[in-house]
Amino acid sequence: MFLDRPKSGSKALLVHIQKHNSELATIVELKELVRSAGLVPVGCLSSNRRYPHPGTFIGGGKVDEIAAFLADQACDLVIFGDDLSPTQERNLEQALDKRVLGRTGLILEIFARRARTHEGKLQVELAQLDHASSRLVRGWSHLDRQRGGSGRGAGAGASSGLGGAGETQLESDQRMVSDRIKRINGRLAKVQSQREHNRRGRTRSDVKTISLAGYTNAGKSTLFNQLCAADVLVENQLFATLDPTLRKLELPVVGNAVLADTVGFIRQLPHSLVDAFRATLEEVSQADLILHVVDAASPLRGEQISEVNVVLEEIGAEATPQLMVYNKVDLLEEEPRIDRNAQGVVTKVWVSSIDGAGKALLLEAIAERIGEAVIETNVKVRPQDGRIRAQFFELGAVVAERPCEDGSVEMHLRIQESSFRKITQNKLAGQSVP
């Protein structure tokens, strides 16, 4: 009842607010979002506004223009490219007598259509309920007015002690939503503890995890299929991938790693979604390396990179090492190549995932970056492990050393994690002092 979703194939009028540059590209993106939600755009009206109107987002003249369009054309709903407050949404629905959807509602609809796994479906429902419940609370005064109440301002209801059908209905609606949210949270906790368990297992076994991240439609799944000879869904649609998929990845020198394909990001990714998907997004934040895949041919390339970084920060992945992958070079006058910074560290790899160009370069770059993890640690080396001590010195990994009373030495090391493991072969297990 609360999740009243538009039917597939519904006709939608799009409303776009001009704010800054690259307007054409944002309109194209809005149309793609609408199509990805299974809806059919039948028109697009633009409005120039610096600040949204508090009551209706757009001005009165624009509302009339939309009403005129709707009177003329068969259309099932009106979609705004921006987020609307619950009040704005309701006022517009009343004025236009049509279902109105803001950006968050639209993205939630795409996710609802895309969710395949149990966990994905629960997460999307959670986000939708969260979104619906905010509307349920603040929409109350509007409900009250409709039912012949006195038209008090939003927020006055709960404490004003109003009786009658409106309040009771609202309260029972709220209770049903919050019960459902609790139930979903309970079920999610179970699924997610399994995910956590699997991830821990991977960490313990020392397998490196590399996670793809990037703007939706950047080509993450295409790249994933190239690198892992996998067969995950690739589509010229936004949010084709929702549920994370893990596969084994063979790296030169380093050996086996795990690569994770994940959900794409987008400008203004709804908060409720980020929250609901926190567990799956942990594949990204907990990774040893993030491959930030960019559609290098997009006119919005720069904006998309910043948007992805904003979401990465939001999920606590800002400190995770990143390697930029500039994808779709086949659409540019570029050859696959590796870019390095002044210190010689690989920062960017240019590839084409669709034809596999640059694949070897990328694998090389990943191996280089993954192998770079340097740890600083103290270890105690017994006299009979003299060979281990010599190897640390050979590598130039010894920062300081001091003898202990029992004849062993305590060594302070700065060393590549993998070399440390190779040299000690766990013989020093339990002696390492972090």
Ligand SMILES: Nc1nc2c(ncn2[C@@H]2O[C@H](COP(=O)(O)OP(=O)(O)OP(=O)(O)O)[C@@H](O)[C@H]2O)c(=O)[nH]1
């Ligand atoms: N020309 C060209 N097209 C590409 C390349 N890589 C991917 N594509 C196309 O870009 C579109 C999106 O690819 P996906 O791999 O589904 O993108 P994604 O990043 O996984 O998208 P979401 O899962 O929706 O976030 C598809 O139409 C691909 O065929 C490339 O290197 N060159």
Ligand SMILES: [Mg+2]
């Ligand atoms: Mg994908």
